[in-house]
Amino acid sequence: MRIALGILLMIGLAILATSPKFLKLRRATVVGILVSGGWLGVLVGLAIGPAGLALVSHDLAPTGTPILTIGLGWIGLMVGLQLRPEVLRFVPANLARRTAIDASISFTLAGAIAWLALSNAPIAPANSVIPLAALIGAATIGWPAETRSLRLTAAESGLAMALRASSGLSAPIAITLFAIAHALAGISEPPINGPDWAALLRIGGMALIAVTLGVVARFALRRAGDRRADLLAVFLGVVAIITGAAVELRVSPLFAAMLAGVVVTNLAGRELRRFERFILQAEHVVAVIFAIVAGVLMDVALGPATLGLLAAITIFRIIVKPTLAPDSLSPDSPTQRSRKIARLGAVRQPPLALVLGVGLVLTDPSPVNQQALTVLAAAGLFCDLYAVLRARAVKIETPEEPVENDSAPSTEEGASP
Amino acid sequence: MADTTDPSRNDSAENNAKQSTERVLLLIIASDPTVMDDLLTALLDFGVTGATVLESKGLAAVLREEMPIFAGLVSLLPGATGSRTLISITNLATARSVLDFIDTDLREDKRPIAAVLPVTHIAGLKR
Numbered sequence: 261m262r263i264a265l266g267i268l269l270m271i272g273l274a275i276l277a278t279s280p281k282f283l284k285l286r287r288a289t290v291v292g293i294l295v296s297g298g299w300l301g302v303l304v305g306l307a308i309g310p311a312g313l314a315l316v317s318h319d320l321a322p323t324g325t326p327i328l329t330i331g332l333g334w335i336g337l338m339v340g341l342q343l344r345p346e347v348l349r350f351v352p353a354n355l356a357r358r359t360a361i362d363a364s365i366s367f368t369l370a371g372a373i374a375w376l377a378l379s380n381a382p383i384a385p386a387n388s389v390i391p392l393a394a395l396i397g398a399a400t401i402g403w404p405a406e407t408r409s410l411r412l413t414a415a416e417s418g419l420a421m422a423l424r425a426s427s428g429l430s431a432p433i434a435i436t437l438f439a440i441a442h443a444l445a446g447i448s449e450p451p452i453n454g455p456d457w458a459a460l461l462r463i464g465g466m467a468l469i470a471v472t473l474g475v476v477a478r479f480a481l482r483r484a485g486d487r488r489a490d491l492l493a494v495f496l497g498v499v500a501i502i503t504g505a506a507v508e509l510r511v512s513p514l515f516a517a518m519l520a521g522v523v524v525t526n527l528a529g530r531e532l533r534r535f536e537r538f539i540l541q542a543e544h545v546v547a548v549i550f551a552i553v554a555g556v557l558m559d560v561a562l563g564p565a566t567l568g569l570l571a572a573i574t575i576f577r578i579i580v581k582p583t584l585a586p587d588s589l590s591p592d593s594p595t596q597r598s599r600k601i602a603r604l605g606a607v608r609q610p611p612l613a614l615v616l617g618v619g620l621v622l623t624d625p626s627p628v629n630q631q632a633l634t635v636l637a638a639a640g641l642f643c644d645l646y647a648v649l650r651a652r653a654v655k656i657e658t659p660e661e662p663v664e665n666d667s668a669p670s671t672e673e674g675a676s677p
Numbered sequence: 678m679a680d681t682t683d684p685s686r687n688d689s690a691e692n693n694a695k696q697s698t699e700r701v702l703l704l705i706i707a708s709d710p711t712v713m714d715d716l717l718t719a720l721l722d723f724g725v726t727g728a729t730v731l732e733s734k735g736l737a738a739v740l741r742e743e744m745p746i747f748a749g750l751v752s753l754l755p756g757a758t759g760s761r762t763l764i765s766i767t768n769l770a771t772a773r774s775v776l777d778f779i780d781t782d783l784r785e786d787k788r789p790i791a792a793v794l795p796v797t798h799i800a801g802l803k804r
Contacts, residue, residue: 298746335747342750350753405749421753428750488786533759540748547746611746 266308266316267324270556273304274548293409297644298551298611302637305555316556325622328553329507332619333499333517334539334546335612339431340521341536351425355586359426362584362606363401363433369580371397371441373572381565384628387445392632394441395620396573399613399636401437402430403581403606410601410651418590419598423605426586431612432518438616439463439515442623462509466516469505473498474523481524481535491538498524514619547611554614554637557621559630566631573639578646581606600654607647609640699769700796703728705779707789708735710759715783720765723774727803728765735760766802769793 277300294300308315374396378384384392405427407420443459477498484490498520506516525532562570582603588594594602617633703725707713713730720728738760745752767775772793779791 338747342748347750347753351750405745405747405752408744424745424749424752426749428745428748428752431747431749536751540751543746543748544744615747 266556267327269308269315270305270549270552271545273552274301274545277301277304277548293644293648297404297406297409297608297640298547298614299637299641299644301548301551302555302558302614302641305552306558306560307555308552309556309558311558311560328618328622329503329513330496330499331546331549331553332513332615332622333503333506334542335550335615336435336514336517336519337495337499337521337524338539338543338546339435339612340518340523341525341532341539342428343432343522344525351429352589355422355426355589356429358584358586359402359429359433362426362581363430363437365584366400366402366581367397367434367437369397370400370573370576373576374569377565377569377572378628381563381628383563383565383631385626388624388626388628390445391442391620391624392628394438394445395616395632396569396636397441398434398438399609399616400573400576400581401434402427402610402612403608404610406611407605409648410605412601413656416588416590416598416601418588418592419594419602419605421589422586423602425589427610430610434610434612434616435512435515435518439512442620443511459510462511463515466506466509466511467519470502470516470519470523473502473520474527477520477524478527481532484535488538491535494535495539512619514615550615550618551611554618554633557618557625557630558634558637559627560634562631562634566628566635569632570635570638573635574642577607577609577639577643597654597656601651604647604651604654607643609636609643613640693770697768697770700766700799701769701772702794702796703763703765703767703772703775703791704794705763705775705789705791706733706760707763708760709787709789710761712783712787712789713761716763716779716789719778719782720763720775723771723778725765725767725771725775728763731762731764733760733762766796766799 277295294303306312310317371393375389375393378389378392403423403426405424407423410420410423412420440459440463443463444456477494480494480497481491484494499517502516502520503513506513509516524535585602585606588598588602613636614633617629617636621629621633705716707716776791776793779788783789
C-alpha cells in the first residue's frame with residue numbers, strides 16, 4: 261500500500277513538475293538548469309526517499325519493479341520508434357561517424373575507469389564489477405538532446421540539430437552496449453565464471469519476440485485508428501508483453517522495448533505517426549518520474565571507491581568529452597562561439613544515464629548499484645552546472661559593424677524586413 | 678393608416694443586415710488534422726470562399742521539440758504536428774454559422790478552437 265502511494269506521489273509530482281505554471285520557474289538560471297536536466301526531480305526523490313522524509317523506502321526497487329519496468333519499456337519504445345529510414349536519412353555520415361567514435365571511446369575509457377575504481381573495492385562483489393563498468397561506460401556515451409539551456413541563437417540552429425541528432429543516435433548505442441555487456445557479465449543464478457554466452461541466445465530470442473510483437477502491433481494500430489483509448493490499450497499491451505518477456509529472458513527491458521519500437525516503426529505505416537505522438541506526449545512526465553525514482557533509490561553514503569569514481573567521471577566528461585563534440589549541421593563554417601558551445605554541450609550527461617542506472621538497481625538493488633546511481637546523478641549535476649553556466653557566459657558574436665558612412669541610411673531605416 | 682410593422686422585427690432585420698455586412702476576422706485553430714476536411718467543406722457551404730491555412734504548433738509541441746529528452750532524432754524531421762490555423766476575413770453572420778457548426782456538428786475531442794475578432798480596416802482584400 262505504501263509503495264502504491266509512493267508511486268502515486270511520484271507520478272503526481274512529475275505531472276506538477278511538467279505543468280506550464282511550473283515551467284515558468286525555468287527563467288531563473290539555476291532553477292532552469294535544475295529543471296531542464298531533471299535534477300530537481302532527483303532532489304525531490306532524495307527528499308521523499310529514505311535519505312530524507314522517508315515517505316518512500318528503498319523497498320520501491322523490489323516491490324515497485326513491475327510498474328517501473330513498464331516505465332523503462334516506455335522509454336525504450338520512444339528510443340526505438342525513432343530508428344526508421346525516414347529519420348535516419350537526415351543524419352549526415354560525418355555526424356554518424358563522430359557519434360560512433362564518441363560511443364566507442366566513451367564506453368571503453370569510462371568503463372575501464374569504473375572497472376579500475378571498483379575492482380578492488382570492498383563494497384563491490386566480484387560479479388557486480390563488470391555490470392557496473394558497463395553501466396558507467398554506457399552512461400558516458402553521448403550528451404543531452406535538450407539544447408534550450410545552452411541559450412543557442414537562431415543562427416546556431418545547425419549546432420542544436422547536431423547535438424540533438426547525435427544524442428538521439430547515442431541513446432540506442434548506449435542501451436544496446438549496456439544490455440549486451442550486462443547480459444554477458446552473467447546475472448544468471450547460480451553465478452557462473454566467465455561470460456554467459458547463453459545470453460546471446462536469449463537476446464536472439466528477444467529479437468524474435470520483438471519482430472512478432474511488431475507485426476501484431478501493426479495490425480492493432482490499424483484497428484485502433486485515432487482513438488486515444490485504443491492507442492493506450494495497444495501501447496500498454498506492447499510494453500507489458502515485451503517487458504514481461506525481457507524479465508523472463510533476463511534481458512534489459514529497456515533494450516527489449518527498444519527492439520520492439522524498431523520493428524513497429526519499420527512495419528507500421530501512417531498509423532505510426534499518431535502512435536508516436538501519443539507516446540512522445542508523455543516524454544517529459546516519464547523523464548521526471550525516473551528522475552524522482554533515481555533520487556529515491558540512491559544511496560548517498562559514498563565510500564572512497566565510489567567517491568573516486570565520481571571524481572574520475574566528472575573529470576572525464578570535462579576534459580575528454582569536449583574533444584568528441586559534434587560539428588554543426590549548418591553549411592556555414594562554425595563560429596568560435598558555436599565551437600565553444602558544442603564542446604560545453606558535450607560535457608553534459610544525457611538523461612538516459614540515470615534511466616540505465618535505475619534499470620540496474622531494479623535488477624539488483626545492492627548498495628553498490630545504488631551508490632553507482634548516486635555517482636551518475638552527482639556527476640551529471642556537476643557537469644550540467646559547469647557546462648550551462650559556462651555556456652551562458654560565452655558572449656554572442658555580433659557581425660562586424662559596417663564602416664560609418666554619412667550618406668548611407670542608418671541600419672534601422674535601411675533594414676529590409 | 679396605422680403602421681402595423683413590428684418594431685422588434687425591424688430591429689431583427691436591421692441586425693441581420695448589419696451582421697451580413699460587418700467584417701470580422703475568423704480564426705480557427707485545429708490541432709487535429711483529421712477534422713480539416715469537414716471544416717473546409719463546411720466553410721465553403723457557409724460561403725467562406727477565401728481563407729489562409731497555416732501550419733501551426735501548440736505550446737507543448739514547441740517545448741517538446743526544443744527540449745527532447747530521449748527522442749532527439751525525431752527533432753530532425755520537419756516539425757509538422759498536423760495542427761493548422763485558419764484565418765479568414767468574412768462577415769459576422771457567416772462567422773456565427775461556422776462557430777455553431779464547430780460547437781454542434783464536430784466531435785468534442787476533435788473540436789477546434791475558434792474565435793471571431795472585429796476588423797476595423799481592410800486593404801487589399803479581393804472580392
